[in-house]
Amino acid sequence: MSITTMLSGRAAQTPAAPATDIALDLRGVQKTYDTPGRPEVEAIRHLDFQIRRGELVCVVGPSGAGKTTLLRSIAGLLDVTAGEVVLDGKAVTGPPEGMAVVFQEYGRSLFPWMTVRQNIELPLKEKGIPKAERQEKIDRALKEVSLTEAAEQHPWQLSGGMQQRVAIARAIAFEPSVLLMDEPFAAVDAQTRAELEDLVRSLWKHLGVTVLFVTHDIDEAVYLGERVIVLSNRPTVLMEDVKVDLPAERDQLTTRSDRRFGELRGHVYELIQRAKRGDRPDAPQPEGAGF
Amino acid sequence: MTTLLKRAFMLLGLPIILVAAWWFASAGSTSPFWPPLSTILEAFPTTWTMDRIVGDVFPSLARLGIGFALAVLVGIVAGTAIGLSPTLRALAEPVLEFFRAVPPPVLVPIIALFAGYTGWLGKIVTIALGCLWPILLNTVEGVRGLEPVLGDTAKSYQLSRWRRLLFVVLPGASPRIFTGARQALSIGVILMVISELFGANRGLGAAIVQFQRSFAIPQMWTGIILLGLIGVLLAAIFKVVENRMLAWYVGQRQIERGV
Ligand SMILES: Nc1ncnc2c1ncn2[C@@H]1O[C@H](COP(=O)(O)OP(=O)(O)OP(=O)(O)O)[C@@H](O)[C@H]1O
Ligand SMILES: [Mg+2]
Numbered sequence: 001m002s003i004t005t006m007l008s009g010r011a012a013q014t015p016a017a018p019a020t021d022i023a024l025d026l027r028g029v030q031k032t033y034d035t036p037g038r039p040e041v042e043a044i045r046h047l048d049f050q051i052r053r054g055e056l057v058c059v060v061g062p063s064g065a066g067k068t069t070l071l072r073s074i075a076g077l078l079d080v081t082a083g084e085v086v087l088d089g090k091a092v093t094g095p096p097e098g099m100a101v102v103f104q105e106y107g108r109s110l111f112p113w114m115t116v117r118q119n120i121e122l123p124l125k126e127k128g129i130p131k132a133e134r135q136e137k138i139d140r141a142l143k144e145v146s147l148t149e150a151a152e153q154h155p156w157q158l159s160g161g162m163q164q165r166v167a168i169a170r171a172i173a174f175e176p177s178v179l180l181m182d183e184p185f186a187a188v189d190a191q192t193r194a195e196l197e198d199l200v201r202s203l204w205k206h207l208g209v210t211v212l213f214v215t216h217d218i219d220e221a222v223y224l225g226e227r228v229i230v231l232s233n234r235p236t237v238l239m240e241d242v243k244v245d246l247p248a249e250r251d252q253l254t255t256r257s258d259r260r261f262g263e264l265r266g267h268v269y270e271l272i273q274r275a276k277r278g279d280r281p282d283a284p285q286p287e288g289a290g291f
Numbered sequence: 292m293t294t295l296l297k298r299a300f301m302l303l304g305l306p307i308i309l310v311a312a313w314w315f316a317s318a319g320s321t322s323p324f325w326p327p328l329s330t331i332l333e334a335f336p337t338t339w340t341m342d343r344i345v346g347d348v349f350p351s352l353a354r355l356g357i358g359f360a361l362a363v364l365v366g367i368v369a370g371t372a373i374g375l376s377p378t379l380r381a382l383a384e385p386v387l388e389f390f391r392a393v394p395p396p397v398l399v400p401i402i403a404l405f406a407g408y409t410g411w412l413g414k415i416v417t418i419a420l421g422c423l424w425p426i427l428l429n430t431v432e433g434v435r436g437l438e439p440v441l442g443d444t445a446k447s448y449q450l451s452r453w454r455r456l457l458f459v460v461l462p463g464a465s466p467r468i469f470t471g472a473r474q475a476l477s478i479g480v481i482l483m484v485i486s487e488l489f490g491a492n493r494g495l496g497a498a499i500v501q502f503q504r505s506f507a508i509p510q511m512w513t514g515i516i517l518l519g520l521i522g523v524l525l526a527a528i529f530k531v532v533e534n535r536m537l538a539w540y541v542g543q544r545q546i547e548r549g550v
Binding site for chain 2: 072075076077094095097099100101103105108109111112113114122123125126154156157174
């Protein structure tokens with residue numbers, strides 16, 4: 001299977017992972033939307049891949065490829081049609097503990113009746129963190145996303161990019177063990193975007209959190225990820241699991257001008273172009289879907 | 292300053308014009324049923340003495356308050372339950388549609404049969420039942436209409452049932468709940484009066500009927516004016532509470548509309 005070869009490819013640098021080191025395991029995941037009164041949509045045909053604990057993996061794919069569908073299945077918000085999502089050895093049947101999700105519809109994921117501070121505080125309250133410590137975590141998270149002055153404002157008083165940063169601050173203050181992000185930087189300006197990318201890298205390094213990062217930006221995927229999972233067009237299968245063999249220390253200037261960065265970027269770009277044209281690897285047909 | 296004047300004029304302009312029109316139109320009236328406004332206003336202080344206010348107005352308002360509060364409580368609790376549970380909704384929908392179609396005043400004689408004509412119970416039940424439906428139905432819609440991404444956010448952060456209810460579901464439904472409560476309040480005022488028309492010896496509605504029956508026509512008119520003033524006052528109090536609790540909603544709407 002292609003995944004094993006990809007993993008063994010990286011084994012030259014990192015020692016081969018023991019099985020218990022797997023945080024997230026997708027086993028033959030298939031998802032067909034079957035909304036009554038609407039035609040069926042086969043969003044994901046077959047996905048099989050693993051993410052090790054503490055890994056940062058990016059997912060790219062053409063629009064409508066089922067990236068959000070994939071993320072929501074992992075988050076336990078959507079039932080898969082076939083196969084299973086296994087997190088820390090347990091099949092996901094509902095939202096798992098210790099997971100934070102930054103939704104693509106960031107603006108609509110913030111509670112408009114709460115201030116920015118209250119939005120970040122609510123999940124911390126649920127965790128039973130004492131008040132003083134909560135405030136400290138909130139202040140730190142807001143500082144990370146440079147939103148300290150907006151703490152007492154309501155989300156709808158902020159710009160789109162600021163709202164997106166609030167959603168990110170809420171996720172990082174939560175200190176999850178798995179962080180799922182769905183195109184989290186789509187609405188921020190280039191400068192903030194670069195800062196937030198570095199923030200994700202540094203948080204990931206310091207907290208040891210497992211990150212699955214969906215993006216449509218190829219440069220971003222290569223810059224951030226240790227691996228880039230490229231999806232085909234719908235119904236989705238894995239195009240390629242690209243290992244990013246760039247040094248662990250990355251910065252916007254040197255990494256992006258690295259020759260290897262350019263090669264990887266070109267490779268992923270090529271894959272996406274092929275995916276858009278409908279060029280796709282053969283994958284197991286879903287049961288009973290004969291043509 | 293000029294904007295303040297303008298607002299005061301907008302607020303009071305039409306009432307002043309209408310009162311003036313009434314004043315002049317009725318000035319020379321000799322019809323016993325249509326006394327001059329000046330006569331009505333003269334009768335006002337002697338009619339609504341402290342004694343009457345305590346004995347008639349307060350009991351009526353107390354019944355309205357209790358009935359309305361009960362309706363709010365039951366309406367929000369039941370409405371939230373129905374809104375959250377598809378099974379409950381499927382069961383309750385036909386019943387709700389039926390009761391919604393029944394005009395509330397029709398309830399008065401029926402309830403009076405069971406709870407008596409003169410006591411407080413029948414009147415409170417009448418008011419509460421009449422107020423219940425708009426609150427209940429609006430709460431159901433408000434709960435169902437919650438932004439799905441907010442629901443997903445609450446779920447993925449593992450918020451407990453109670454936190455989800457108190458911090459997500461109810462605030463999300465609150466604009467609709469207020470819409471229902473506003474409709475309920477006007478229905479409540481109507482039922483407060485109607486519930487006293489059939490049989491009651493004390494109360495604002497009962498007093499108006501007694502004036503009419505004893506041909507104390509100017510006094511009857513003062514009762515109607517008082518009723519109107521109470522309606523305005525209640526609406527103003529409601530507005531203050533709404534503006535406080537829905538400040539986020541008003542602000543959000545204004546920004547969306549680009550004000
Ligand atoms: N609730 C739903 N019911 C039916 N079809 C759906 C539903 N949600 C998504 N789809 C379909 O599934 C496919 C994948 O959607 P998805 O949102 O996962 O794509 P995506 O890769 O996240 O796209 P984008 O890059 O635009 O965010 C699309 O064809 C979409 O129309
Ligand atoms: Mg998406």
